[in-house]
Amino acid sequence: MEEILFYIFAFLTLIFGALVVANPFSRNPVTSAMFLVLTIISMAGLFVLLHAFFLAAVQVLVYAGAVMVLFLFVIMLLDLKEEERRKVKKLSLVAGLISIGAIVGIFVKSLLATQPVKDLPAPMHDGATIPLGKLLFTNYLLPFEIVSLLLLVAMVGVILLSKKDLK
Amino acid sequence: MIESVNNWLNGLSPAQSLLLFTSIKAVVCFAIMMTMFAYTVVLERRLCAWIQDRIGPNRVGPFGLLQPAADGIKAFFKEEMTPAHVRKVFFTLAPMIALIPAVLNLAVIPFGSTLGKQHMVLADLNVGILYTFGIVSLGVYSIVLAGYASNSKFPFLGGIRSSAQLISYEIAMGMSVIPIFLFVGDLNLNSVIKAQTGTQLGFLPNWFVIQSPMTFLAFCIFLVAAFAETNRTPFDLPEAEQELAGGYNIEYSSIKFAMFFMGEYCNMILVSAMMVTLFFGGWTLPWFGLDHAATTLLGGVLHIGIFLGKVFLFLVMFVWIRWMWPRFRYDQLMDLGWRRFIPLALANILVTAIWLWWQSGK
Numbered sequence: 001m002e003e004i005l006f007y008i009f010a011f012l013t014l015i016f017g018a019l020v021v022a023n024p025f026s027r028n029p030v031t032s033a034m035f036l037v038l039t040i041i042s043m044a045g046l047f048v049l050l051h052a053f054f055l056a057a058v059q060v061l062v063y064a065g066a067v068m069v070l071f072l073f074v075i076m077l078l079d080l081k082e083e084e085r086r087k088v089k090k091l092s093l094v095a096g097l098i099s100i101g102a103i104v105g106i107f108v109k110s111l112l113a114t115q116p117v118k119d120l121p122a123p124m125h126d127g128a129t130i131p132l133g134k135l136l137f138t139n140y141l142l143p144f145e146i147v148s149l150l151l152l153v154a155m156v157g158v159i160l161l162s163k164k165d166l167k
Numbered sequence: 168m169i170e171s172v173n174n175w176l177n178g179l180s181p182a183q184s185l186l187l188f189t190s191i192k193a194v195v196c197f198a199i200m201m202t203m204f205a206y207t208v209v210l211e212r213r214l215c216a217w218i219q220d221r222i223g224p225n226r227v228g229p230f231g232l233l234q235p236a237a238d239g240i241k242a243f244f245k246e247e248m249t250p251a252h253v254r255k256v257f258f259t260l261a262p263m264i265a266l267i268p269a270v271l272n273l274a275v276i277p278f279g280s281t282l283g284k285q286h287m288v289l290a291d292l293n294v295g296i297l298y299t300f301g302i303v304s305l306g307v308y309s310i311v312l313a314g315y316a317s318n319s320k321f322p323f324l325g326g327i328r329s330s331a332q333l334i335s336y337e338i339a340m341g342m343s344v345i346p347i348f349l350f351v352g353d354l355n356l357n358s359v360i361k362a363q364t365g366t367q368l369g370f371l372p373n374w375f376v377i378q379s380p381m382t383f384l385a386f387c388i389f390l391v392a393a394f395a396e397t398n399r400t401p402f403d404l405p406e407a408e409q410e411l412a413g414g415y416n417i418e419y420s421s422i423k424f425a426m427f428f429m430g431e432y433c434n435m436i437l438v439s440a441m442m443v444t445l446f447f448g449g450w451t452l453p454w455f456g457l458d459h460a461a462t463t464l465l466g467g468v469l470h471i472g473i474f475l476g477k478v479f480l481f482l483v484m485f486v487w488i489r490w491m492w493p494r495f496r497y498d499q500l501m502d503l504g505w506r507r508f509i510p511l512a513l514a515n516i517l518v519t520a521i522w523l524w525w526q527s528g529k
Contacts, residue, residue, distance in 0.1 A: 030257070030315060037308070057297035061341075065304025066334060072311050073330045076323070128293055129354055 002049055009045040016042060029075045033068060040064045054129050188285050196273045196289065199475070204432045205235030207482050214483070215490045242425035250317075250418050257316035262423040265309035265430030268302045269437045275299060276440045277357055278474050279450050280460040282467035287450070288357065295356040296348070299441060300341055303396065307333040309430060310398075310415045317418040325414025328404050328497065332395060335504040336402075340392035342512035346385045346519035347375055347445055360449035364458035372453040376446040381519045386446045388512050393438040395504070398431060400489040404497055439481035443474065450474040 016039040020032050040063045047056035136144050179187065209224070209231060216223025225231040249258065275295045279287030292298050307330055314326015348354055351362045365373045375382040395402040406414035416427050443449060450470040451458040461467040495503070 053294045057294045057301045060301035061304055069307050069330050076315055
C-alpha cells in the first residue's frame with residue numbers, strides 16, 4: 001500500500017514539477033505558480049509516507065500557504081504577460097546539457113555507492129513534535145539560530161531596499 | 168436483524184472496519200456541515216431582518232424553514248453565464264477550490280467523545296492544529312484565482328486585497344494559539360480538550376477562554392483573526408459591495424456563485440468548530456460528569472449535541488456582528504494586523520513561557 005502511494009506521489013511531484021518549467025499548453029506565469037503549489041503539496045504527501053507529519057504540515061503551511069500566495073500576489077501586481085517563446089541558443093543548449101549530464105552523473109555515482117541496508121531501524125519518533133523540538137534546541141541549536149539570523153538579515157535588507165529615502 | 172449486522176461488523180478485519188466507519192463518519196460529517204450551512208443562511212437572513220426591523224423570508228415552508236431548498240433549486244436552475252473575457256480554466260477552478268479547505272479540515276475536529284466503540288474524530292493526528300492551519304492557508308487560492316481569472320478591474324482588486332489580508336491575519340492567528348499549546352504541551356486536539364476538563368473555583372468551567380489572562384488574550388486575537396480569515400464583516404474588504412461592487416465574485420453567476428457562498432459559510436462553521444475546540448472545551452461540559460468520554464450511546468449523542476450547540480452559538484455571533492459593525496478601512500485593517508496583533512501575540516507567547524517556567528520552578 002505504502003509503496004503504491006509512494007509511486008503515485010513521486011510521479012505526481014515529477015509531473016507537476018515538469019509542468020512548472022515546461023508547460024506545453026500554457027506559458028502563463030500564474031499557471032506555473034499553481035503547478036508549483038501542486039508540486040509542493042505532493043511533496044508533503046511524500047513526507048507523510050516517511051511518517052514526518054510535522055514536516056508535511058509545515059511544508060503545506062509555509063510553502064503552499066504563504067510563500068506561493070506571495071508569488072501569485074507579485075505576479076498579479078506586476079501583471080506579467082505570457083512569456084514569449086525564446087529561441088534556444090547553441091551555447092546555452094550545450095551548457096544546459098553539460099550541467100544536466102553532470103547532475104545525472106553525480107546521482108548515478110552516489111546511488112551505486114550506497115549499499116542496500118538490510119534491517120532499517122524503525123522511525124524513532126514517528127514524526128512527533130516534542131522530540132523534534134528537543135533535538136532542535138540541543139544538538140542543532142547553533143545551526144537553528146544561525147538560520148533565524150539569516151532570515152532576520154533578509155528582513156532588514158528588504159526593509160532597507162523598500163525605503164525610498166533613508167532618514 | 169440487528170444481531171446479523173452485529174455479527175457482520177465483528178467479523179470485519181480492523182482495516183475493513185476502519186475503512187467502513189471512517190467513510191460513514193466522513194459522509195455524516197459532510198451532511199451535517201451542509202445542513203448547518205443551509206440553516207446558517209436562513210438564520211442570517213432572519214436575524215438581520217429582525218435587527219433591521221423587517222420580517223425576512225418566511226414564505227417557504229413553516230417559518231421559512233424550507234428556504235434553503237428553494238435557494239438551492241434556484242441556484243441550480245439559473246442560467247450560468249461565463250463572460251467572454253475570463254480565463255476559463257481558472258474561472259471554473261476557483262469556485263471548486265473554495266469548498267475544499269473547509270471540508271478537508273473537518274477531518275481533525277473532534278466533534279464528540281465516543282459512540283459505541285468509535286471515537287468521534289476522523290483522523291486523530293498528533294499535529295492536528297498544524298494540519299488545520301496548513302489547510303486553512305490554502306483557502307486564499309480560491310479568492311485570488313477568482314480575482315485573477317475574472318480578468319476585470321473590481322474582481323482583481325478584491326483578489327489582491329484578500330491575498331494581502333489573509334496572509335497578514337494568518338500570522339496573527341497562528342501565533343495566537345501558541346500559548347494554548349504551551350499550556351497543553353501537545354499539538355493534538357484531543358489533548359487540548361482533555362486539558363480543559365474539570366472546573367475552577369468549584370463551578371466555573373476550566374475552559375481556556377477563562378483559564379488565565381494569557382489564554383483569554385489568545386482567544387481575543389484568534390477571534391478577530393478568524394473574522395478576517397473568513398472575510399466576514401468588519402473585515403469583508405475583499406467583497407466590499409460599496410467600493411468593489413462585490414469584489415472577487417462579480418463575474419460569477421448561478422451555481423458557481425453559490426459555491427463561493429457555500430465556501431464562506433463552511434469556513435465560518437469550521438472556524439467556529441476550531442474556537443470551540445481550542446477555547447471552549449470542545450464536546451465537554453464541566454457539570455454532571457459530561458467531561459469524560461461517554462460510556463453509553465446516549466452520552467455519546469449528548470456530547471455531539473453539546474459540540475454542535477457551541478458551534479451554533481458562535482455562528483449566531485458571526486451573523487450578529489455582521490449586522491452590527493461597519494467595515495474597517497483597508498489601512499486600519501493592515502495596521503491592526505501587523506502593528507497591534509502580531510506584537511501582542513508575540514508578547515503573549517513570551518509572557519506565557521515565562522509564567523510556565525516560573526510555575527515549574529516553584
